[in-house]
Amino acid sequence: MSAQDKALDDKEERLRLTPVKGSNQVHVRGFNERLILNLIRQYDQLTKAEATRATGLSPNAVSMIFRALEDENLLLREEPIRGKIGQPSTPLRLNPSARHYVGFKIGRRSFDLVVIDFTGKILARRTSQHSHPTPVAMCAFFKHEIRSLLRSAHLRRDDIDALGVAMPSELWHWTDDFDAPKTEMEAWRDFDVASALHKILPVPISIENDGTAACRAERVFGPHTLKQDVIYFFIGTLIGGGIVLNGSVYVGRRGNSGGFGPLRVPDEPGGHRLIDHASLVVLEKLVAGEGHDPSAIYDEGFDWSALEPALSHWIARAARSLAHAIVSTLSVIDFEAVVVDGALPEECRGRLLREINSELAKLDLQGVMHPDLSSGHFGTVARALGAASYRIATDFMIDQNALHLGAAK
Structure with missing residues (x-):
């Protein structure tokens, strides 16, 4: 089996296991459109036949949705795929220029400003460091x-x-x-952050917690x-x-x-909260204690x-505390996976x-499953x-938690 055939088989299997299905009723057309857009965003491109199999919608319903999304300039057609038998199938993909959004991070140590297209590609970015924001x-x-x-992004x-x-x-x-x-x-x-920014860029504005945004x-x-x-x-200046x-x-x-900052962690000198160990301010203090400039860690280059040996000390300390925090959260909800990200280099x-x-392997995991980390x-x-x-998430994707809440009401 060729690599291309294996990739197609894997795609077919994942589409078959899609956890959300559509409905052929006319009054849920908006939901079905979001579902199709979700799948195309997930798989880069999708044919009508693939969408039909993944969603459970009728071929006619899928055709109508594809046509409507094309008419709204949200989708673009790819070159037809010609098989051995039957009519060629035409995959559709997201139109990058369908929408453009600006994202602005107001951080304790830096500002970060980006503009992206509809696929999430960063078209331009600006950053600035500070000791504290005002x-x-x-x-x-x-x-x-x-x-x-915007000029750099040609917008x-x-x-x-x-x-x-x-x-x-x-x-504060x-x-x-x-x-x-x-x-x-x-x-x-x-x-009033929204009001101040709206005077500069008069577009719809949303504000949310920075950890939630990440x-x-x-x-x-x-x-x-x-x-x-x-x-x-x-992991940022603090942790969330x-x-x-x-x-x-x-x-x-x-x-x-x-x-997650206030989560309690045991047996760690320096504090009993996760924030006291798995935060970059802790690394700042370790670096400063060795006579180096702590602000350098916020320079992406x-x-x-x-930073050694302070860096190794901090990684070990942060890992011990995060391992305890992971076990604590797993005991509340049976999470399948844990993702750890932060304002630090990939390595x-x-x-x-x-x-x-390594730290999780030392802990008593009785009663919880070792997560996919x-x-x-x-x-x-x-x-x-x-x-x-x-706005991509709220306008063009499905929020299953909102669906469940609506059903409960």
Whole structure:
């Protein structure tokens, strides 16, 4: 069997196992369109026959949906595939230029601004570092950079469909943990971020927790699997993350699901919270203690091997605490997988993952299953990318948690 035939067989099997099916009733056409778009985003391209088999919809219903999505300029036709018998089949793929979104991460140590197309490709990016963020500095950065960002992407302001903002919830808190002046950070408490940014870029604006946004980027644009329930940790200046339930990001009642920082971890000098060990502020202090500049870790071009031996010390410490946190979360919900991402180089994420696996092997896992543990795929840019993906997820994808909630009502 050739590699191409094996890939097609694997695709057929995964399509057969698609956990969500469509309905042939006319009044759920919007749901069915989202389902088709979900599948095309997952498999890059899809024929009508493949969509029919995966969704359970009738061939006529699938044809109508494909036609409607083409008419909306959301899909493009590929070259027909000619088989040995029958009519050639024509795959369809997402139209990259169908929509464009700006994502803006407001972080404790940096700003990150991106513009993406409908497939999630980053067309341009701008970043800036700081010791702590202020509303004035945030507005100045956005106003100064948005014009050159769009120019680099060959876009006009009218081409932007929405702006997504990712930022820590209650940014004015946790100041002691990252050595920020309380009086300046307090300005965020009553500051209307959406209103301020809308004056600069008048498009629909969404704001969500930065860990949730990073989790959304992984779910929307990362390698797609059939895993439906996932824990996602994101290591930044502090630590947070997100939760995937029933195949969709679960934000929680206040939008803070996956705020893992306060999780208790045992037997670790320096504090009893996950944030006290698996955060970059901890690495900052270790690096500073060895006489190096801690701000260098937020420079994406910096070689982290220069941080030894502090880096190895931090990885071991973070891994021990994350292993305990993983077991704790698994005891609450039977998650299938754990993803660990963060604002650190890919090689360091790999080292951390191996160390976590080693620590998990030492723990008593009675009553919980050892999860499928993997590294995230977007690193530092995940939060801005996730912010940009918000409207893709809400307008063109299926949120199974919202469906279940609606059914319960």
